[in-house]
Amino acid sequence: MSAGASIQFDAAAVAAQFPILQREIDGRRIVYLDSGATAQKPDAVLEALDASYRLHNANIHRGVYTLAQEATERFEGARERIARFVGGGPAQTIFTKNVTEAINLVAYSWGRANVGAGDTIVLTPMEHHANIVPWQQLARAVGARLEYVTMSDDGRLDLDSLDALLALEPKLVAVAHVSNVLGTLNPVAEIVRRAHAAGAVVLVDGAQAVPHLPLDLAALDADFYGFTGHKVYGPTGVGVLHGRRELLEAMEPFLTGGDMIGQVDFHSSTWKELPWKFEAGTSPYLEATGLGAAVEWLDGLGLEAVHAHEAEITRYALERLAEVPGLTIYGPPAEERGAIVSFALDGVHPHDVAEILGREQICVRAGHHCAQPLMRRLGVPATTRASFAAHTTTADVDALVAGLETVRRVFQL
Ligand SMILES: Cc1ncc(COP(=O)(O)O)c(C=O)c1O
Numbered sequence: 001m002s003a004g005a006s007i008q009f010d011a012a013a014v015a016a017q018f019p020i021l022q023r024e025i026d027g028r029r030i031v032y033l034d035s036g037a038t039a040q041k042p043d044a045v046l047e048a049l050d051a052s053y054r055l056h057n058a059n060i061h062r063g064v065y066t067l068a069q070e071a072t073e074r075f076e077g078a079r080e081r082i083a084r085f086v087g088g089g090p091a092q093t094i095f096t097k098n099v100t101e102a103i104n105l106v107a108y109s110w111g112r113a114n115v116g117a118g119d120t121i122v123l124t125p126m127e128h129h130a131n132i133v134p135w136q137q138l139a140r141a142v143g144a145r146l147e148y149v150t151m152s153d154d155g156r157l158d159l160d161s162l163d164a165l166l167a168l169e170p171k172l173v174a175v176a177h178v179s180n181v182l183g184t185l186n187p188v189a190e191i192v193r194r195a196h197a198a199g200a201v202v203l204v205d206g207a208q209a210v211p212h213l214p215l216d217l218a219a220l221d222a223d224f225y226g227f228t229g230h231k232v233y234g235p236t237g238v239g240v241l242h243g244r245r246e247l248l249e250a251m252e253p254f255l256t257g258g259d260m261i262g263q264v265d266f267h268s269s270t271w272k273e274l275p276w277k278f279e280a281g282t283s284p285y286l287e288a289t290g291l292g293a294a295v296e297w298l299d300g301l302g303l304e305a306v307h308a309h310e311a312e313i314t315r316y317a318l319e320r321l322a323e324v325p326g327l328t329i330y331g332p333p334a335e336e337r338g339a340i341v342s343f344a345l346d347g348v349h350p351h352d353v354a355e356i357l358g359r360e361q362i363c364v365r366a367g368h369h370c371a372q373p374l375m376r377r378l379g380v381p382a383t384t385r386a387s388f389a390a391h392t393t394t395a396d397v398d399a400l401v402a403g404l405e406t407v408r409r410v411f412q413l
Helices: 013-014 044-053 068-088 099-114 133-140 159-168 190-198 247-249 284-299 302-323 350-359 371-380 394-411
Strands: 094-096 120-125 145-148 173-174 203-204 226-227 239-243 261-264 269-271 327-330 340-345 365-367 383-387
Touching: 044 284, 068 094, 068 239, 068 284, 094 099, 099 226, 099 239, 120 159, 133 145, 145 269, 145 365, 173 190, 173 226, 173 383, 190 203, 190 239, 226 302, 239 247, 284 302, 302 340, 302 394, 340 350, 350 365, 350 383, 350 394
Parallel strands: 120 145, 120 173, 173 203, 203 226
Antiparallel strands: 094 239, 226 239, 261 269, 327 340, 340 383, 365 383
């Protein structure tokens, strides 16, 4: 029996719901293995967005007429839907532009008030720049310092080194739920438990987790959890920050202006309650309905089933890629991985690998993946990355492996 035959989940039927995956370019089907960068959009999301733009558009929270009420209800309904999807509360579910903005919001509004000179912020070597640079800026502004948990060569965090850093009584621990390069599925519940015992606040960057894993934010108990809509099969321009109520209530707004105010006087203003205090200006209210439709669509597939399917695909990919001579695979074994595999082919630059695969419409990413410190830690300038989704089939993985054979032939390896 092939590895493909053991897969119950009908990924081909899922793929049929994505118009872009029905395209051919130069007579070839598209093998989309770059969902880690952005997910493609299923019909359900495109239809919801289309309806929002065609039928339900008026600015939210202000108008008294029916269209405006509809738009407001759809926006707030999407918030409730998304909060339910991640196991959080709607008042603590703040719409941002993306996860980068969500992390910046915390770094400015919580960080400037709670982190001071000589304080420690703990990060990991596998963070995306979005979860490094805002903390560097905060540390520079207030005179705090950054410390990094150590990591094994196969990309697993060393929790003993976390404990050693927690002994410094850091103010914050910021960690990716799933690494966007190594695929490492970090033990975030355990990290939250240990960090809280040491009195630290925890921010989890869930960008690479939310589309792939069942999530229960109430049980996870992280103080802040951010993710980005376009990786969850939703539109660009909308992300989410979920936060602990007491912390959010105590925080100053990040951006200020219209829609987030209670009263504005000539010299001072008051703010709305949560979540609107953090949503200045016109929100991406139509995009939010698209994200609401996306999580509803994912719920329809069932996150347990999606996760099991992607774990099977990742295992299959690791097995098949191991057959390619000269290929180094980065990251932990399948059991500790999300739906991401980064690799390098001996003697070929990762960009050349991606380019030759791209000629066959096999879409992978090459570069530092916005994780330059991690590249330094791994001692490589870049990697090539394949990332999987609910629509990925074993045939997609087979196409990648065949494409790598083409690369080896081109380079006469
Ligand atoms: C782990 C992780 N964090 C943060 C981001 C940033 O996402 P966005 O650019 O949508 O803010 C990404 C996107 O690649 C990511 O993979």
